[in-house]
Every structure is written in C-alpha cells, then in structure tokens.
Amino acid sequence: MKSKLMHLLQASCLLLLTFVSNLAAAEVIHVAAASNFTAPMKQIVKEFEQISGHKVRLAFGASGKFFAQIQHGAPFQVLLSADQAKPLALEQAGYTVPKSRFTYAIGTLALWSVKPNFKVEDASVLSQGAYNKLALANPKLAPYGLAAVEVLEKLSLKEATRSKWVQGENIAQTYQFTGTGNADLGFVSLSQIIVNGQIKQGSAWIIPDHFHRPIRQDAVLLKRGENSEAAQALLRFIKSEQAKKIIMAYGYHPPALERKAEIKS
C-alpha cells in the first residue's frame, strides 16, 4: 500500500506539470480503445480530465475496425488496442509517432459459467465435457480467443472440444453468449466479470499465466496526436501509478509486473 501522502504528491506533480506545460486552452482529443478495456478506461479518463482539464472523447470498439479506420483518416490521436499486432502494423505503415508504442495492460483470461450447476474451479470441467457449448472469442480476430485456443492446446483438449465451440466476434460478444446462459462455459476476460476483486456472478477459473502467451495490449500515439500535448499527457497518465491501480482493479496485470521482454519493433 502506498501512503496517502505519496498519492497527493503524485497528483499535485501532475497537476503542476500540466499547468506549466499547457498554459494554452484545454484540448479535446479523440481516443480509440478496445472494448474489453471499456470499464477501466472510463475511470482513467475521468481522473485524467479532473487533473489535466483536457477533454477526452472515447470510442470503444473492435481493434480491427479501428485499424481500418485509422488507415483511412479517422480522427483519433491515441489508440489503445486489444493486441500488439495492430499498433505494430500501424507503426510499420507510418501512422504512428515513432517509439510511442507501449504495453498498457496485460489481459487475464478466465473460464466462466453463470450456471449454478457448474462449479468452475479448474480445467476439470473442460475435460469432463458435460457442457453444451464453449464460448470463446474468434481466435483469428481477438487475442483473448487466441489465448483461449492456446489454453485448450496446452490441456490437449483442442480437438476434443472443437465441436462445442461457439465463437464471438470479440470478447464482448463471448461474454454475452456465456452471460445469457446460452453457452454453459466461456473464455472471457477477467475484467468483464470482476467487481471489486470478486467474481460478480457464477463461478470462474482464473487461468494461470503459463497456460498461454501473455495477452499484451498496446497503446500508441497516432500521427494526428503528434503535436497534441493532451494526447501525450494522457499516455503519460496511463503509465502512472494512479492509472495502474485502476487497471489492476479490473483484473489486468500492469506491464511493470510482467517479466518478459516486449516485442521488438
């Protein structure tokens, strides 16, 4: 636990920094964020706006769509992707400010059920096979889906379970399939089912890190944000301890806690 004083200090430092560096009028910036990051991002932005005085317009959606939109002139200054591939591709195509890419969160995968007759605690529920459908995000499109498939491979259950797969186009839809009870089991993002550190409904197996490659979610400053003080301030804020606390509260690992090196660009 950090002391209150420490927090106060941090906050006032930031405030001062923003004040000094941005004597001009507050800016309005447009930020595209992956839908799995909706809840923490709203809170982050709320606190950022209080501190900085800038206004942040948030758009949530599928990273693939943002990727296409940014290539065709969408007015975003910052992208918080659900994966690493799209920020990297944008960087290689020259749509980003060099060296601005970083991992802002590492997703945690959970196997979840809302059905009272399913007590999900470990992989045994998968191997027993007594469920109707297994929902997962489309592995071709969503990093959470890819991770889910890696888990199944690790458990040597991929082929055995394949006939029961139902694929959501993204992790939000996978949550719907499972949350409405249409699928008995689903691989979802821990951030979707956690409230104040508790699973809010049903039961879940929080999948240990070693079952799949980390689900790194990268942020990047886009060319349109190159000269935007507010965009840069937001990215700095996301790296701050204050933001990391929020990110962790929603079941993500902050990048500082993970051990492996980031992908080289």
Added chain:
Amino acid sequence: MIFTEADMGAIYLTLRLATTVTLLLLLIGTPIAWWLARTKSWWKGPVGAIVALPLVLPPTVLGFYLLLAMGPNGVIGQFTQSLGLGTLPFTFWGLVIGSIFYSMPFVVQPIQNAIEAIGERPLEAAATLRAGPWDTFFTVVLPLAKPGFITAAILGFAHTVGEFGVVLMIGGNIPGETRVVSVQIYDHVEALEYAQAHALAAGMVVFSFIVLLGLYGFQRKQASLGMKYGG
C-alpha cells in the same frame, strides 16, 4: 478459384438459409399480410408496427433480444427445451427463426399491399359465385396478388442473404451451421484479409444488384401489363 473452401461453405449455407427462410416466410407471412390487409380491428396498428420493427431496429438489438429469448431462461428457450429440442442459439434453425423475424416486413408488406390493392370487390364477387374462402384465395387472391408475392419472395431472400447483425448475435460462427457469407466477410475484414473480403463482398454486391435489377424489371413489366389488362 478465388474462394476458399470455407468461403464456398459459407455461400452454400447462406443460400440454404435464405431459401428455407423465404419458403417459411411465405407460409407464415401470407396469413399475417392477409389479416393486416383486411382487418378493421384496433390491433391492426400495433401488429403492423411489430412486423415493421426490424425495418428501424438495429439488427444487433433484435439479435440481442433473440439471444435472451432463445436462451435457457428465455420464453422461446423454455419452450424449445420443454419439447426436448434444447436451445436454438448457435444452430441453423436458430438462425432460421432469427431471420424470419428479421426479414418479416420485407415479405409481409409487399403481400399486404398487393392484397389491399385487390380490394373488397373481387372477393365479394367470388363469394357470390359460390367460391368459399380457400377457393377464393387460390383462384382470385393469389393470381391477382402474384406480383406482390414474387416481390416478397425476392426481397425476403435477398434480405436474408444480406443479414449480418442478427446472425452475429445468435450464430456463434460455426462453420457449416451458422457461418454465413456476411459473417465470413466480417471475419476477413477483421483479420485484415482484405483480398478475401473483396472477393466475397464484390460477389455480394453483384448478387444484390442483379436481384434488384431483376425485381425492378419485373415490376416495370407488371406495371405495363397492368395498363393493358387492369380494367
């Protein structure tokens, strides 16, 4: 071949879905259209509005409610489970039911308009010639409303082919079962496989264009026939 095997599977599935839905909609939609065209009941307004809802609702809204309704705790889900059929989401027949709701106005409205255009008189004339209700339907209503039925079938088919939001919500993207062309295109786009997406999307555009061109040509022909024979 520009299409992959998965693409071909999706195309075949889409055609099977659209055909099934169109046939069922003609069966279900005709009595509804008949009732809407002829009733003087207070319920005409509300029922007409419910049928027309998919015209204005985002398909995802419809899809979301269908997912809930057909789910294990939903009304439809409870019913299908009691029949021992399990639940409908993620199945071909689930898509069929979703598409029936979704394409309903495109089938009901042309038929309704056609029946309304016939008016009361030919039906009364048939009754005075001892034709019972079914006889009247097959010998008077059907031939006179034929253009409406053809328009309805074409629109219902084409609209089901073009359906996306509802399928996305209740489909679960299962190859051969629920992965239709529009979902396949979406997957290609999302996966940045733009060339594959283009092939399917262009095919879709051409298909829709030909269907509509044929439809308008048919309607123009009917209009000129109407001038010649429609006393």
Added chain:
Amino acid sequence: MTNTLTNALTDNTIAASFRLAYPGDKADGFSLDVDVTVPGNGITAIFGHSGSGKTTFLRCVAGLETADSGELTVKGDIWQSASHCKPTHKRPLGYVFQESSLFPHLTAKANLDYAIKRSGVPFSQDLYERVLSVMAIAPVLPRYPAQLSGGERQRVAIARALLIQPKLLLMDEPLASLDSARKQEILPYLERLRASFDIPIFYVSHSMDEVAHLADHILVLEQGKLVAQGNLTEVLSRIDLPLKFGEETGVIITGEVAERDNQWHLVRIAFDGGELWVRDGGDALKQSVRVRVLARDVSLALASHDDTSIVNRLAVEVVEISQDQDEAMALVRLKCGAEYFIARLTQKSVHQLQLEPGKHAWAQIKSVAVVR
C-alpha cells in the same frame, strides 16, 4: 294493394327482415330497419335516393353485410335466422355489382366458366347458349375484361350471374356506371332477361326511368326505412308518400295495342278506362304494353277543348290533392276507369279551377312514353 303478409307462409315469397346500425351521430350514422315480404317472382325494384339504404339492404340479402339482427327466407329456404346466417358463398344467388366485377385476370369466357364450375348443378348447354344469345356476348368471350366496353362488361357480368343458376338474382344499380347512351343499349338486354328467365330479381336503382321499364314490384326506402311497397303501378299512382319523386312523378298504365295508324305513325293503346295515342314503336297489335305518363305532362281543363295540339284527352275524376315538395305545386290524383293518373299543377290553378275530390275534369296529356 296485395296483402303481402298473407303470402308470407307460402313458398313463393321472399321474406326479409334486417336491422343494423352503423355507429355515429345523426349526421353521419346510418341505420337500416326493414321488414318486408315480396313475391318470389318478377322484378322487385328497390328504389330510393342515395343514402336511403337500398344497397345495404341488397348486401344484407346477399350476406355481404351482416345485420345486427336479421331473418331471410327465400321461397321456403332459410338463408338467415336469429341463430344462423349462411355465408354468401352458401346462398344460391347471383349478384351483379354497380361497376364491373369481372375477374381481371380471366377472359370473359373464363369468368363464365368460373360460375359454371361452382353452380352446383349439372351444366346445361341449352342454358349456356340461351344466356349467350340473350346477352349477345359470344363474340367477346376470348377477351379480357379490360378489352371490353363498359356495356359489354356488364352484359358478361349478368351472364356470369345467370350461369350460377341462382334462385334469386340481385342487381345493384347495374347501369349506374354507364353513360346514358350505354344505358339505353343495355336496357333491352335486361328486358329480355326478364322475359327469358324465370328468376326473381331484386333490382336496386335510383332511376325511376329504369324502374318504370323493368319492375313489377317496388320497395321504396328512405333513411333506412321502408316507406312504400307493392305493385309498381299502385305505388306510383299514390301521391301521399312522404318520398316525392319530383320531376319523375308519374304513373304506369298497362294496356293493349288496339289500332295502328300508318299515316301518322301512331298506335292506339286501349286500357281499362280509355285510350291513348302514342308514337308507333313497332309493337304488334294486341300486344300488351306499358306506358308511362309523367305528372308534369298532364294538365287539366274543366271542359273538353278540340282546339289544342294535344292529342290525348281523357275524362277523369279528381280523387285526391296533395302538396308537392315545391310550395307552388300540387299533385292531383285522377281516376280514369280502373287506372289512375297524376297531374302536377300550380297551387294557383288548383284554386282557380276549384279542384276538389269528386270533381270531373278533362286531363290533357302532352306526352306518353311506351316503356315496355
């Protein structure tokens, strides 16, 4: 007047009783309340102004309109009772609508076949040929309705209604949609229809001219109520009806062609009480004819004058005088033998001639039309 009630129990009458009300206040609401028995043969005209309920009455008879309460017995068959109402398609009737009701997707021939197939009685080639010849439609059979003239369409429609071999033929102003030239073209077909087929006909019309030509009986409706009924001649000779026929007020006289004057192209028609000279319409000697004398064409003189252009003068007796709908005019009912005439005079003339029931006078008749 025949007491129609005494016929109610025999099998050759049509007894109809309908009561229905459409909601609405007095201005736009409508109600029908008719209880009537008519003979089960000949043409019964259902006459009234528009909005009088005559078409509604006909539709009730056909079952196209459901009365709030109704009873209908046609020649012994119960079509509607308090507990049961046969749907239209179960009633052995024929119906000719105001405007063409031919199926537009079928040729004239196919329209006729539609009826033949459903008539429920074996096909009769003889009847078929008679219908075709009476309506003179054989040449137009291959055509679609849209390719027919208005008159041809109605003739095919009438033929179709006949081929169903109905027990009762209902005609709802079958000439209303035609212009007057076409009407004159069709009227003879209707007269031939009447002469050739022994089917009772209900004929709705607001045209006294058509009624005078065709009808044997008449029901007069006003605001949904029956105001007069009976034999056509009797009803038309009454001047006490609440419904005024205006310029069309006139009587029907039935007589026989007694003499032909070839020099002046006239024929003499003898009737019980006198004779009338009318234009020669080619009717054979001894043939029974019907002539119509309009009240406006009848004037009165107290003495016989030879020095006028008027050919027809009849000795008459004033029976009854009543007010016409126009304040200045009076209707005077005149008896001439067994027949009645009506004269439409100004009130001033009535006063000057001191007309009153029982007074004898000379009726001068300016114009007479043979209507059948």
